[in-house]
Amino acid sequence: MRRAFAVGPRGRKLWIVSRSLDCVCDQRERTSIGVVMDAFARHGQRVALRHEQGDWTFVQLSAAVYRMARALQSEGLGRGETIAILAGNQPETFVLRYAAQVIGCGVAVLYQQLATPMLAEMLRASEAAALVFDSTRFADAGRALLGELPGIAGFALGDCRGATDIVARAASRSSESMAIDARPEDVADIRFTSGTTGTPKGIPRTFRVPAYFAPSTLAVWADATQLLCTPVGHLGGTLAVVVLVAGGCVVLHERFEAGDVLAAIERERVSFAWMQPILLHQLLDHPAVETTDTSSLRSINVGGWASTPHRIVEAMERFGPIVVQGYGASEAGQITWLSQEEHVNPDLLTTVGRPVPGVDVSIRDSDGQPVASGITGEIWVRGPSMMTGYYKQPEQTARVLRDGWFRSGDLGFLDVEGYLTIVGRIKDVIITTDVHIHPSQVEGVLMKHPGIQAAVVFGFTSGEDNDERVGAAVVPTPTHQLSRNEIASRVSVELGAPYVPEVILIVDTLPTTGSQKPDRDALRKIATATTAST
Numbered sequence: 001m002r003r004a005f006a007v008g009p010r011g012r013k014l015w016i017v018s019r020s021l022d023c024v025c026d027q028r029e030r031t032s033i034g035v036v037m038d039a040f041a042r043h044g045q046r047v048a049l050r051h052e053q054g055d056w057t058f059v060q061l062s063a064a065v066y067r068m069a070r071a072l073q074s075e076g077l078g079r080g081e082t083i084a085i086l087a088g089n090q091p092e093t094f095v096l097r098y099a100a101q102v103i104g105c106g107v108a109v110l111y112q113q114l115a116t117p118m119l120a121e122m123l124r125a126s127e128a129a130a131l132v133f134d135s136t137r138f139a140d141a142g143r144a145l146l147g148e149l150p151g152i153a154g155f156a157l158g159d160c161r162g163a164t165d166i167v168a169r170a171a172s173r174s175s176e177s178m179a180i181d182a183r184p185e186d187v188a189d190i191r192f193t194s195g196t197t198g199t200p201k202g203i204p205r206t207f208r209v210p211a212y213f214a215p216s217t218l219a220v221w222a223d224a225t226q227l228l229c230t231p232v233g234h235l236g237g238t239l240a241v242v243v244l245v246a247g248g249c250v251v252l253h254e255r256f257e258a259g260d261v262l263a264a265i266e267r268e269r270v271s272f273a274w275m276q277p278i279l280l281h282q283l284l285d286h287p288a289v290e291t292t293d294t295s296s297l298r299s300i301n302v303g304g305w306a307s308t309p310h311r312i313v314e315a316m317e318r319f320g321p322i323v324v325q326g327y328g329a330s331e332a333g334q335i336t337w338l339s340q341e342e343h344v345n346p347d348l349l350t351t352v353g354r355p356v357p358g359v360d361v362s363i364r365d366s367d368g369q370p371v372a373s374g375i376t377g378e379i380w381v382r383g384p385s386m387m388t389g390y391y392k393q394p395e396q397t398a399r400v401l402r403d404g405w406f407r408s409g410d411l412g413f414l415d416v417e418g419y420l421t422i423v424g425r426i427k428d429v430i431i432t433t434d435v436h437i438h439p440s441q442v443e444g445v446l447m448k449h450p451g452i453q454a455a456v457v458f459g460f461t462s463g464e465d466n467d468e469r470v471g472a473a474v475v476p477t478p479t480h481q482l483s484r485n486e487i488a489s490r491v492s493v494e495l496g497a498p499y500v501p502e503v504i505l506i507v508d509t510l511p512t513t514g515s516q517k518p519d520r521d522a523l524r525k526i527a528t529a530t531t532a533s534t
Contacts, residue, residue, distance in 0.1 A: 027180040031207040033101035034180045039245040049091045050251045056091050063175035068099035071170035079104025079181045081129040086110045086138045089232050089252045092157050096132055104181035107189045109233035116144045123149055125202050126190045135160035182207045190391055191330055202391035203330045212242050221246035227273040229253040229261055236274045258286040269296040277307035278454040284314055285453055285477045294319055305517055308447040309349035327352035332406045333385025335359055336420050351419040359383035363414055373416045376423055379408040430459035431468050435498050445494045451480030458520040462531040471527040472501035482506055503527040
């Protein structure tokens with residue numbers, strides 16, 4: 001395949017592709033997007049996506065992808081460039097992702113709940129050539145981003161001032177199959193870390209065919225119906241790709257609302273869902289949980305941060321022995337797994353399981369030396385899914401990659417049987433005048449309270465002495481009235497006075513980072529402001 005370019009709209013390169021019989025190189029079998037599009041063709045009239053606006057079959061999804069790919073290509077976009085998407089959990093997000101990848105572009109799915117300055121940093125970090133946004137939900141944010149970054153081409157899903165309506169452009173294009181321009185070594189997508197302490201770090205993934213596309217893995221998902229109720233840019237969205245390639249169905253919810261999720265499980269006969277612990281807790285605390293038919297569920301995957309044993313037991317009692325948990329990182333993939341069978345052993349519920357096949361876990365001290373079983377240290381990981389580095393950030397990469405190992409920044413310990421227990425983040429350890437406190441110690445006590453749905457413990461500084469103090473934020477269950485004295489007393493009795501939070505925030509919801517983890521930095525600012533005003 002020979003490629004030349006002319007100057008297209010807005011001065012962008014417009015790729016012109018010419019083919020000869022001896023140089024056609026359609027990268028279907030060798031690239032992840034090729035595998036995806038071939039799978040869509042095989043699955044035909046089966047329902048691929050289910051959304052409040054209607055169902056999409058694989059035939060419809062495939063046709064929309066090829067139309068959109070041709071529309072993006074006609075706008076001068078092509079192999080090696082990055083397209084950022086701000087569209088939420090709707091079918092068009094999937095169409096855009098696959099269309100961009102068909103023409104060899106990398107994709108950065110932006111976290112829609114973030115403020116415009118943080119989204120702008122993500123666009124800069126990914127060196128995005130174009131931004132596509134939903135003209136209904138994100139018109140203001142989209143226009144603001146294009147105004148701040150004038151070098152980026154702007155496209156909207158629908159009519160929107162200041163951006164090209166890419167849906168209208170795609171409508172007149174052919175839906176016929178087309179060659180895959182991506183190469184295995186090209187960047188397929190860029191996933192971002194939370195970025196709460198500075199510039200977001202992008203983690204690139206290439207078009208090489210991932211292990212989870214193996215036939216034996218796909219066979220497990222062939223008849224699955226997944227409920228995707230967390231942002232598509234997170235792990236749930238990655239799992240959705242596996243379900244679709246296998247021929248399963250993905251039910252899309254724009255946001256998590258416990259009552260709607262329970263209703264969808266019953267109505268759509270959902271078999272699988274991934275969610276963070278707090279979302280599982282909300283399901284368990286919802287009044288409809290006792291009357292909803294959830295017998296279709298075969299697996300609830302819980303991840304993102306730690307749950308607590310008594311809530312996991314509660315979930316198994318309500319939904320059956322179908323809960324699985326694990327520990328992973330965007331930089332290293334899945335690290336450990338605690339299977340459904342292992343969940344019946346209560347002694348293992350404080351762990352996140354053992355390393356998955358092919359992954360090594362080592363606990364190291366501050367000098368990088370391995371420590372014995374039962375000793376807490378930093379978790380180091382190596383395995384086949386480990387990143388090669390942060391996207392175009394060599395200094396950040398050098399801080400976390402050492403001799404083939406990834407330094408997670410998490411604290412934990414391994415027992416003699418190889419089960420891993422997570423203690424917390426190194427940066428989150430609270431150093432008071434009396435003791436060093438791991439937030440998980442206090443969080444574990446708080447989460448035993450029947451009236452607490454979620455709890456986050458953090459350190460903050462306040463006053464002229466600049467000493468670190470203990471703060472806590474708790475979300476009460478819908479039917480419980482919490483008092484700060486009640487919370488403080490519980491911690492004092494179980495752990496002692498040094499562990500008692502000086503500031504206790506009782507909130508309806510916890511602030512979260514772009515990766516949907518508790519935002520301790522935001523809570524620190526609130527706690528500092530609270531003490532300053534008293």
